[in-house]
Amino acid sequence: MQAALLRRSAAIPRVKVVGGGLAGLSAAVALGSVGFQVDLHESRPFLGGRATSFPLDPSDPDSERIDNCQHVLLRCFTNLLDFYERIGVADKITFYDRFHYVRPGGAVDVLKRGWLPAPLHLAGSLLHFRALDLSDKWSVIRGLLALWRDADRTDLEAITMGSWLRSERATDTSYQRFWRPILVSALNEEPDRAAASWAFQVFLDGMMADSTSYEMGVPSVPLSELYSSGKRLAPSVRTHTRSTIERIDPGSNEADFYICALPFERAASVLPDLDLRLDRFEHSPITGIHLWYDRPITELPHAVLLDRTLQWIFRKSDTYVQAVVSASRSLTGLARGRIIELACKEIREFFPAAKTAKLMRSHVIKEVRATYSSRPGLQADRPGSETKHRNLFLAGDWTNTGWPPTMEGAVRSGYRAAECVCRTAGFDAAFLRKRPDTSINTTTATREAAAPRRFRVKSPSGRLEQQLYDTR
Numbered sequence: 001m002q003a004a005l006l007r008r009s010a011a012i013p014r015v016k017v018v019g020g021g022l023a024g025l026s027a028a029v030a031l032g033s034v035g036f037q038v039d040l041h042e043s044r045p046f047l048g049g050r051a052t053s054f055p056l057d058p059s060d061p062d063s064e065r066i067d068n069c070q071h072v073l074l075r076c077f078t079n080l081l082d083f084y085e086r087i088g089v090a091d092k093i094t095f096y097d098r099f100h101y102v103r104p105g106g107a108v109d110v111l112k113r114g115w116l117p118a119p120l121h122l123a124g125s126l127l128h129f130r131a132l133d134l135s136d137k138w139s140v141i142r143g144l145l146a147l148w149r150d151a152d153r154t155d156l157e158a159i160t161m162g163s164w165l166r167s168e169r170a171t172d173t174s175y176q177r178f179w180r181p182i183l184v185s186a187l188n189e190e191p192d193r194a195a196a197s198w199a200f201q202v203f204l205d206g207m208m209a210d211s212t213s214y215e216m217g218v219p220s221v222p223l224s225e226l227y228s229s230g231k232r233l234a235p236s237v238r239t240h241t242r243s244t245i246e247r248i249d250p251g252s253n254e255a256d257f258y259i260c261a262l263p264f265e266r267a268a269s270v271l272p273d274l275d276l277r278l279d280r281f282e283h284s285p286i287t288g289i290h291l292w293y294d295r296p297i298t299e300l301p302h303a304v305l306l307d308r309t310l311q312w313i314f315r316k317s318d319t320y321v322q323a324v325v326s327a328s329r330s331l332t333g334l335a336r337g338r339i340i341e342l343a344c345k346e347i348r349e350f351f352p353a354a355k356t357a358k359l360m361r362s363h364v365i366k367e368v369r370a371t372y373s374s375r376p377g378l379q380a381d382r383p384g385s386e387t388k389h390r391n392l393f394l395a396g397d398w399t400n401t402g403w404p405p406t407m408e409g410a411v412r413s414g415y416r417a418a419e420c421v422c423r424t425a426g427f428d429a430a431f432l433r434k435r436p437d438t439s440i441n442t443t444t445a446t447r448e449a450a451a452p453r454r455f456r457v458k459s460p461s462g463r464l465e466q467q468l469y470d471t472r
């Protein structure tokens with residue numbers, strides 16, 4: 001096998017990537033950018049995997065496209081943003097520096113950066129939160145300080161965030177109106193089911209790492225347009241949609257390297273001889289509820305909804321809003337009509353203008369297999385990129401990315417698998433990016449200038465080095 005690989009490396013190495021979600025796409029784009037010949041196979045007719053959109057009327061390709069569910073990112077999703085830059089769509093992400101928290105009845109609190117430096121940048125707005133009384137605010141402050149105190153605890157992966165919060169005597173209201181809304185949407189899991197380690201990461205690396213890391217990015221176009229409206233993925237990447245791969249055989253002659261970027265429930269059957277311990281993985285659902293009214297119901301671009309079933313709402317146009325429920329187990333058994341009724345009733349509570357608006361159209365998307373559930377004790381079962389086959393690598397948000405199941409985790413896994421391919425091919429490439437140092441006064445331009453070079457290449461052979469180039 002090794003001899004065959006070396007022989008072929010005199011020519012451009014060929015990589016077969018299976019799975020056209022963000023993990024597979026990012027691996028393909030990274031490898032394509034340094035000259036590998038990449039074939040990307042995706043079973044569906046479109047790219048993007050779980051972060052995608054489709055025509056409302058499948059018989060009419062020109063009909064309106066809607067996302068399976070609103071996907072958002074945080075400024076600290078450094079690798080996802082790098083991927084968007086590589087494919088030329090970074091300008092299609094709009095960042096917001098404030099979150100609106102709406103209570104039934106319509107009262108709004110705003111979480112935003114103040115003049116204090118990180119990690120206190122959100123403290124001022126929190127103190128003004130009318131949804132929390134003084135004892136709740138004190139409980140939040142105590143909890144946030146305790147995150148730092150406990151950050152090095154070694155048992156955080158073994159306990160739930162809910163149990164940690166109870167041990168810190170979080171008040172019920174601070175749990176329901178502060179901790180839970182942030183965590184359930186960031187982790188797609190209830191704090192009572194999610195490992196505390198990931199919840200700590202959401203706050204310490206996400207919300208509080210620096211004064212911009214909490215900013216929320218929302219794509220301004222349907223998700224699928226991100227992958228089709230950008231520059232070509234890379235000159236040497238060929239995409240094959242509607243191409244389902246039943247088995248990956250790393251000993252075959254189809255390619256020099258293989259990357260399996262499938263969701264965990266598919267990986268085992270495509271790679272039967274790998275000893276993947278997947279029996280403890282389970283899914284957590286997300287439900288997206290799309291509602292078209294005859295008139296605007298809110299001016300807010302997006303809002304966190306408190307104390308009810310709906311958790312977020314996004315205004316997609318003047319008259320189209322999308323509501324999101326993460327970890328939506330309570331909805332998966334409900335008929336779509338009941339879900340729409342419930343959503344409309346709650347929206348009338350939050351946005352009085354909806355009381356006089358007429359619902360023109362609606363659509364519910366239940367993603368029952370949205371992500372794996374980041375339960376305690378699962379980390380040991382998340383495999384790394386490498387496998388027992390030296391030319392076969394794993395990627396996907398469920399692999400050991402150091403992140404919970406997110407778009408950032410998926411891209412990290414893709415970049416890491418791409419680095420492994422490069423290393424095995426005999427040279428060194430670094431695609432993974434750390435978040436550059438930022439501060440409130442740093443402009444986007446200087447932040448980017450401070451970022452490290454996209455990749456560096458050290459080829460021992462010289463010959464291969466000539467075939468490596470940056471496409472940008």
Ligand SMILES: Cc1cc2nc3c(=O)[nH]c(=O)nc-3n(C[C@H](O)[C@H](O)[C@H](O)COP(=O)(O)OP(=O)(O)OC[C@H]3O[C@@H](n4cnc5c(N)ncnc54)[C@H](O)[C@@H]3O)c2cc1C
Nearest residue numbers: 019021022023043049050069071072245396397406407410
């Ligand atoms: C409703 C919903 C909302 C979400 N919201 C957010 C959010 O706001 N922010 C965030 O960061 N993350 C969010 N996520 C999570 C995020 O979408 C995923 O973590 C990420 O997209 C996973 O990417 P992936 O490449 O690992 O897997 P996938 O996207 O699942 O990609 C795997 C691909 O493999 C393909 N495939 C399967 N079998 C085969 C086969 N045999 N041959 C070829 N191809 C095959 C699939 O069709 C799929 O395209 C959300 C997920 C869902 C479902």
